[in-house]
Structure formats: C-alpha cells, structure tokens
Amino acid sequence: MAYLSIQDLTKSFPIKGKPDFVALDGISLEIEKGEFATLIGHSGCGKSTLLDLIGGLTQPTTGRIICDSRPVTGPGPDRAMVFQSHALLPWLTCFENVLLGVRQVFSRTESKSELSDRTAAALELVHLTHAAKRYPAELSGGMKQRVGIARALAVEPALLLLDEPFGALDALTRASLQDELMGIMADTATTTVMVTHDLDEAILLSDRILMMTNGPAAQIGDDLAVAIDRPRDRLELATARGAVRYREQVLEFLYRRQARRVESV
Numbered sequence: 434m435a436y437l438s439i440q441d442l443t444k445s446f447p448i449k450g451k452p453d454f455v456a457l458d459g460i461s462l463e464i465e466k467g468e469f470a471t472l473i474g475h476s477g478c479g480k481s482t483l484l485d486l487i488g489g490l491t492q493p494t495t496g497r498i499i500c501d502s503r504p505v506t507g508p509g510p511d512r513a514m515v516f517q518s519h520a521l522l523p524w525l526t527c528f529e530n531v532l533l534g535v536r537q538v539f540s541r542t543e544s545k546s547e548l549s550d551r552t553a554a555a556l557e558l559v560h561l562t563h564a565a566k567r568y569p570a571e572l573s574g575g576m577k578q579r580v581g582i583a584r585a586l587a588v589e590p591a592l593l594l595l596d597e598p599f600g601a602l603d604a605l606t607r608a609s610l611q612d613e614l615m616g617i618m619a620d621t622a623t624t625t626v627m628v629t630h631d632l633d634e635a636i637l638l639s640d641r642i643l644m645m646t647n648g649p650a651a652q653i654g655d656d657l658a659v660a661i662d663r664p665r666d667r668l669e670l671a672t673a674r675g676a677v678r679y680r681e682q683v684l685e686f687l688y689r690r691q692a693r694r695v696e697s698v
C-alpha cells in the first residue's frame with residue numbers, strides 16, 4: 434500500500450433545513466513516500482476540505498485515509514500543517530513559537546538542550562537564526578510564514594500538509610520561499626501535499642498535480658505526473674518545453690474541462 438492511501442472518501446456538511454452539502458464524493462488517491470503532490474482546482478471545489486481530512490482535523494462521512502499503514506482518526510504529530518495565515522502566538526518569540534510544538538512532540542523523550550537544538554536547527558533550515566529572539570509583530574509576512582514552516586518541520590513530520598502557504602505573500606517573497614521550500618524538500622524528502630491556486634508554483638514544486646473537478650461532489654479529475662528533473666530552476670521552467678506543456682494541460686483542465694462562469698465562483 435502507498436504511504437498515504439485515500440480510499441473512496443466522501444465528505445458532506447449538514448446544512449440547516451436543507452439536504453446535506455456533498456463537498457467531496459468518491460476520492461481515491463495514493464501518494465508514495467517522499468512524493469510532493471499538489472491539489473489544484475477552482476475556488477470552493479474542496480481542496481482545503483480534503484487537506485483537513487488528511488490532517489485529521491475533520492472526519493470523512495464515508496471512506497477512509499491510511500497514513501503509514503495506520504488509519505487517520507485525528508490530528509497527530511506525524512502530519513504537520515501550514516496554513517496561509519501563519520497562526521503564530523504573538524506573545525512568544527520565533528524561537529518560543531517553534532519550541533512550543535517541539536516540546537509537545539519530544540518533551541517526554543528528549544532533554545531540554547536537545548529540544549532547544551532541534552528548534553534552532555528548524556529555524557536555521559528557513560534561514561531565520563538571526564530572528565530567533567524577535568516577536569511575530571517584528572517580522573515581515575514572509576518571515577512569519579517561514580517561522581510557520583519551521584514550526585511544522587521541527588517536529589519531523591512524516592507528512593507535511595501545506596494549505597496555500599504562500600498565498601498571502603507578494604510575488605517576490607513568494608518566489609524566494611518557494612525556492613527555499615524546494616531546497617528543504619531536497620534535503621528532507623518529506624512527503625508533502627500542498628493546496629495552491631498558483632499553476633507555476635504547482636509545476637515548480639510538484640512531482641504530481643492532482644486536479645480537482647468543480648464541486649459540489651468534487652473528485653480528482655486528472656492526475657498529472659511532473660517529470661522535470663530536479664533541482665529545478667524557475668527561469669528555465671518559464672521557457673522549457675516540458676514545463677510549458679504541463680502548463681497547457683492544467684490550463685486546459687481548469688478553463689476548458691472545468692470552466693466556471695464568473696457568477697458561480
């Protein structure tokens with residue numbers, strides 16, 4: 434069985450006075466260890482709903498999710514999430530924000546200095562050693578997001594779940610964080626599922642792009658393997674013929690096969 438196996442998953446939400454809203458219907462998916470998979474699809478199709486289910490934040494209506502041969506029944510330190518809003522605690526420094534998560538997972542098995550070393554290593558991974566003692570209010574948006582990524586990576590998750598992690602950032606900061614994430618992924622080979630709206634981000638980072646059909650009752654409409662050698666370079670990808678073809682395939686899916694009228698978005 435694959436590292437992450439999603440089996441015939443359905444998710445419905447109760448709506449007062451109306452039939453349940455079926456967000457996801459019959460999603461089956463296998464993701465191998467070390468793979469970087471991206472979920473892309475129109476707004477409201479159910480990307481975050483699927484990611485939350487994998488994270489164990491919500492439970493499926495039917496179907497099941499198996500991660501590392503164990504059924505997902507709730508959140509766990511094996512699956513770390515990073516959201517668009519970094520959700521740092523404002524009264525703690527960067528270091529303390531990361532340490533908080535590290536303590537939750539390792540305090541029973543590791544000494545104080547080991548916890549501290551682990552925290553420092555995670556901050557170094559995102560090049561924030563110099564800002565360890567700063568508070569979130571003293572950081573730029575990109576730096577806060579890097580602390581969020583450090584916090585997730587510090588617990589050495591087997592699975593990293595990213596929900597539009599760079600969505601709130603300007604294009605240049607976004608590009609540098611994407612490059613940073615690519616470097617981290619090359620070093621750690623963490624299995625990752627990322628939600629994004631950004632097609633170029635998906636092609637740059639992914640081994641696979643999972644294209645979701647429009648909801649309600651969304652499904653995986655297409656599964657595109659991105660066979661571009663790593664390390665990848667964003668400038669080369671802008672013109673490389675292979676990358677341009679992937680771009681066309683995703684655009685074709687989103688704007689022809691799953692076209693949405695403006696009033697329904």
Ligand SMILES: Nc1ncnc2c1ncn2[C@@H]1O[C@H](COP(=O)(O)OP(=O)(O)OP(=O)(O)O)[C@@H](O)[C@H]1O
Nearest residue numbers: 446447454456475476477478479480481482483648
């Ligand atoms: N708790 C809930 N109760 C009712 N409906 C919900 C709930 N959560 C999500 N939905 C609905 O499920 C559908 C999928 O939502 P979801 O947030 O997963 O979409 P998305 O693809 O992540 O959207 P976006 O790209 O805009 O973030 C939407 O129609 C949304 O309104």
